[in-house]
Amino acid sequence: MTASSIxxxxxxxxxxxxxxxxxxxxxPDVDIVERRDEWTVLVDMPxxxxxxxxxxxxKGTLSIDGKVQPRHPRDVGYLVKEYGVGDFHRTLAxxxxxxxxxIRADFSEGVLTLHLxxxxxxxxxxxxxxxx
Amino acid sequence: MLxxxxxxxxxxxxxxxxxxxxxxxxxEGFPRMAFGTRSSHAFPAINVWEDAExxxxxxxxxxLRLEELEILLAGDALTIQxxxxxEQDEEATRHRVERMTGSFRxxxxxxxxxxxxxxEATLRDxxxxxxxxxxxxxxxxxxxxxxxQA
Numbered sequence: 640m641t642a643s644s645i646x647x648x649x650x651x652x653x654x655x656x657x658x659x660x661x662x663x664x665x666x667p668d669v670d671i672v673e674r675r676d677e678w679t680v681l682v683d684m685p686x687x688x689x690x691x692x693x694x695x696x697x698k699g700t701l702s703i704d705g706k707v708q709p710r711h712p713r714d715v716g717y718l719v720k721e722y723g724v725g726d727f728h729r730t731l732a733x734x735x736x737x738x739x740x741x742i743r744a745d746f747s748e749g750v751l752t753l754h755l756x757x758x759x760x761x762x763x764x765x766x767x768x769x770x771x
Numbered sequence: 772m773l774x775x776x777x778x779x780x781x782x783x784x785x786x787x788x789x790x791x792x793x794x795x796x797x798x799e800g801f802p803r804m805a806f807g808t809r810s811s812h813a814f815p816a817i818n819v820w821e822d823a824e825x826x827x828x829x830x831x832x833x834x835l836r837l838e839e840l841e842i843l844l845a846g847d848a849l850t851i852q853x854x855x856x857x858e859q860d861e862e863a864t865r866h867r868v869e870r871m872t873g874s875f876r877x878x879x880x881x882x883x884x885x886x887x888x889x890x891e892a893t894l895r896d897x898x899x900x901x902x903x904x905x906x907x908x909x910x911x912x913x914x915x916x917x918x919x920q921a
Contacts, residue, residue, distance in 0.1 A: 668869035674862055683870050685831035685897035710898070711820070711829075718882060721816035722831060749833035749897020 664728040667705070671731075675763060678737070678755040684727045685749040686710065692746050694753065696739050701731045703751065736761040813877045815851065815899075824910075826885060826903040830877070833897030834870075840894065842901065844887050851899070852876040883909045 670681040680701070684692070687705035695702040705727040736758050743754040815830040830851055832840065840853040857872035885903035893900050 668871075669867060670865065670870045671867040672858070672860070673864045673866055674860070679863075681870060683831075683833040683897070685833040688896050710900075711818070712822070715820045717818060717820050719817055719819035719879075721818060724818075748836065749831075 663723060663725045665723060665725050667703070667727045667729050669729065669731070676757055678733075678757070680731065680751075680753040680755065682727075682729065682751040682753070683749065684751055686724065687727065687746075687749060689746040692744070692751055694742075694744055694751075696733070696737075696742060699732060699734050701733045701753070701755075703727070703729045703731070703753075705751070814871050814875045815877060817851075817877065817879060819879070821882075821905075824904060826881065826883070826905065828879060828901040828903065830899045830901075831897060832894065832899050835894065835897070835899075837892065837894040840899065842892055844885075844890065847881040847884070849879045849881055849901070849903075850876060851879070885909075 668683045670679075672679045672681070682703055682705075684705035684707075686707040688708075691706040691708075693704040693706075695704075707724060707726050709724065711724060733755065738756045738758045741756045745752045815832050818829045820827050828849065832853070832855070834855055835853060840851065843850040843852070852875060854874045855870075855872045881903070884906040886906050889904045891902045
């Protein structure tokens with residue numbers, strides 16, 4: 640898998656859903672880190688609790704959803720409003736070099752950590768050189 | 772209209788020294804409070820609103836625990852500061868970095884006096900919520916107006 644195959648952003652990441660601002664989907668910030676054996680994806684989803692995270696992996700696409708419980712009073716008059724509160728959604732193109740049966744996910748303090756193990760075929764190998 | 776939230780371009784505010792700290796007010800079970808600077812691209816982003824009794828300040832700080840945050844109150848300046856660590860891994864290659872890491876400091880000027888001894892902070896699932904009760908003086912300033920019955 641090349642780097643670009645996992646990090647390509649998807650234009651469908653941010654969708655405007657008809658209705659109030661609370662119905663909007665927000666695009667969470669992600670870090671994508673490659674290690675020898677796996678790709679690690681960190682996703683910031685503040686306000687989401689662990690059982691409200693949904694991760695789907697299908698046809699090389701990882702789809703991440705986090706439901707956020709409304710936490711502000713309705714019709715509140717903000718003195719400062721720098722971010723919206725709503726559900727998170729993001730898709731990442733992952734390619735086929737991931738062993739999807741071994742994907743693991745942890746979630747704590749509003750951060751999702753996904754471990755995507757590489758398939759054996761794409762792991763780097765050390766080639767030993769024999770001296771004659 | 773795009774529903775984009777602050778993306779990964781927040782400048783990181785380095786806390787150069789503690790010299791600017793004017794006041795450390797220690798609360799029981801609550802982080803300390805001090806003074807600093809304000810930036811237009813500050814991290815964390817905040818939402819602020821009020822109700823009759825309190826001022827509410829909310830900030831998104833995913834990955835942080837309450838003990839890793841310092842919240843300081845000096846006069847009308849509320850400071851939220853801390854550090855979000857990045858994983859130090861020599862073997863790792865970062866292909867995409869959108870999440871802010873490093874030291875941050877955000878100073879919020881409060882619109883009115885609050886009761887500093889009764890401030891409450893909670894941090895749950897990466898969302899910091901501060902509830903700052905209005906001081907008795909501020910509350911007394913509100914004059915209730917009743918509609919007179921003709």
